[in-house]
Amino acid sequence: MNQMYDVIIIGCGEAGIYAGYELSLKNPSLKIGVFEQGRDIYKRSCPIVAKKVKQCINCKVCDTMCGFGGAGAFSDGKFNFTTEFGGWLTDYMDHDEVMELIHYVDDVNVAHGATTNYFSTTTPEAQALAKKALEFDLHLLQAQCKHLGTEKNLMILTNIYEDLKDKMDFHFNTAISEIKTCSEGYELVTEKGDIARCQYLIAAPGRSGAEWFANQCKNLGIKLINNQVDIGVRVELPARVFEHITDVVYESKLVYRTKQYGDSVRTFCMNPYGHVVAENVEGINTVNGHSYSDASLRSENTNFALLVSNRFTEPFDEPYRYGKHIASLSNMLAGGVLVQRFGDLVKGVRTNEHRLSQSFVKPTLTAAIPGDLSLALPKRQLDDIIEMIYALDKVAPGTANYDTLLYGAEVKFYSSRLELSHELETKLPGFFAIGDGAGTTRGLAQAGASGIKAARAVLSRIK
Structure with missing residues (x-):
């Protein structure tokens, strides 16, 4: 040619x-x-x-x-x-x-x-949610959203x-x-x-x-x-925990600045009644989420990402490679996507198959391997995520439950x-x-x- x-x-x-x-x-x-x-x-x-197949075969x-x-x-x-x-x-x-x-x-x-049809953040119900979030220093970004x-x-x-x-x-x-x-x-x-x-x-x-x-x-x-790279986890919990939010605005973009480090953490890609899925980025297995409009295809869970934004300055100029390296650590530990219960993470205990089987929240990504996120994600980002989960628990009680599932790593490369x-x-x-x-x-x-x-x-x- x-x-x-x-x-x-x-x-x-x-x-x-x-x-x-x-x-x-x-x-x-x-x-x-x-x-x-x-x-x-x-x-x-x-x-x-x-x-x-059950797990990524790196096509x-x-x-x-x-x-x-x-x-x-x-x-x-x-x-x-x-x-x-x-x-x-x-x-x-x-x-x-x-x-x-x-x-x-x-x-x-x-x-x-x-x-x-679309969801709006200007309705009285959405404005009430925004006000409630502000009481706990959570900021609901304003936007119309179509699902x-x-x-x-x-x-x-x-x-x-x-x-x-x-x-x-x-x-x-x-x-x-x-x-x-x-x-x-x-x-x-x-x-x-x-x-x-x-x-x-x-x-x-x-x-x-x-x-x-x-x-x-x-x-x-x-x-x-230099552009940013966002590193975090995908959270999965019962849909009813967030339904008072997702039924009103669907895609709730909540931003929080942590007290410990002053870092910005945000919810991203909210999937009510959705499914957690794996994706392959140049040989690296990361995690994402889907949500269907057909009620017959829905799950009983909601999933969303919690992402910590990292913007780098000179002399460092490879944020993309940095993000890939973080994701590769969870791949190394689990052979793919890693999953851990929130309670186990806070307690400093590795989630294993037995503990996961006892969880009230059943993972929609069954190929995820139980493990320990603290061995894959940097301490700073993990501290930010834990603090954010406790903040979200104040507007959506149940977010910080022991059995809330965290999948890692979720990395957004730019x-x-x-x-x-x-x-x-x-x-x-x-x-x-x-x-x-x-x-x-x-x-x-x-x-x-x-x-x-x-x-x-x-x-x-x-x-």
């Missing part, structure tokens, strides 16, 4: 999909190439989800993380209408523009089957794929080994040795491609800025951020960087918005 395109998009996650959607919608004559190391939406199938390309839809394809599809969290797009454009882009993405989703549901989210993405598959060249199972500049603009070399060139390049590498993309940028002389223009363009003309893997976003809404923004910039120049 030796092809020339007007635009090439690297990555088929949320950001790349919406970039391609906008380009093909507004200028159907464009020749667009999309390169994705994973498979198309119909062929993605994790062996664990398919019940072929060469993880179907949970890679392919059309990216890591978000098998998420529970939480779509947040806010700039308070979910990314850093307001560093490049004003609040109103970001919100316009988010609503535009939502309109596309609705046109492909998404619900029009698409794990199965509905996949359906929406499938409908979008059907809409796009004949409008651009999709190259699945095709990883890019190198990005080069050339006389036409940019040259991409695949792992198979094929070459594709383009005038405009939109990189949307996703979380699984973050480290690779950072290395490509270094080779191209693009300056990187690529080192690039110096970008207000159009999300790098210092190299016509080269744009978008989405979670480029360090500009960390959620479905802003990732999609970043794709629309970059596409519009390209369209304005071609026009």
Whole structure:
């Protein structure tokens, strides 16, 4: 293969999909190439989800993380209408523009089957929750939230794929080994040795491609800025403990500053009546959560992440590798995802199979191995998490119960951020960087918005 395109998009996650959607919608004559190391939406199938194996077998390309839809394809599809969290797009454009882009993405989703219902933090019930949380120094972030549901989210993405598959060249199972500049603009070399060139390049590498993309940028002389890495655990407890909160706001983003260290800890990815799942990030097993909109697919538990944000300064410049190292320690101890009862953690006792079998909370991730989180997570982050759990127990009594389950490690990797223009363009003309893997976003809404923004910039120049 030796092809020339007007635009090439690297990555088929949320950001790349919406970039391609906008380009093909507004200028159907464009020749667009999309390169994705994973498979198309119909062929993605994790062996664990398919019940072929019980534990991660480290597939060469993880179907949970890679392919059309990216890591978000098998998420529970939480779509947040806010700039308070979910990314850093307001560093490049004003609040109103970001919100316009988010609503535009939502309109596309609705046109492909998404619900029009959402949860709001402005209702009297939600405001009462926010006031109650403040009494204990917990801060409920304000945002409208749509819950698409794990199965509905996949359906929406499938409908979008059907809409796009004949409008651009999709190259699945095709990883890019190198990005080069050339006389036409940019040259991409695949792992198979094929070459594709383009005038405009939109990189949307996703979380699984973050480290690779950072290395490509270094080779191209693009300056990187340290970004944060979030380290923590996934909490699982009876759904009724949090139902007075999740029934009102669904995705409750509660932020707390610890008294011991002054660190920021937050709840993230709340999954009422959901399931804890494992995911593979470049050979490292981490943990995540899903929640279905279909009541028949729900569990009796709610799960959510507790994350401690770590932002590094010079001379340290490898937060991504730091996060991977922390996650690898739990893999080393458990051979995968590790689970421990909260009471055992506080008591300094390792959870074993016998103790776990006595727990009133039954794990939805049955492949998790009982163990001791204190041997995997740094003391500071673990102290922060324990303090946060006691704070949450005041607004949701039962959070700090002995049998509350903690899975580790949950690590959110964000690529080192690039110096970008207000159009999300790098210092190299016509080269744009978008989405979670480029360090500009960390959620479905802003990732999609970043794709629309970059596409519009390209369209304005071609026009």
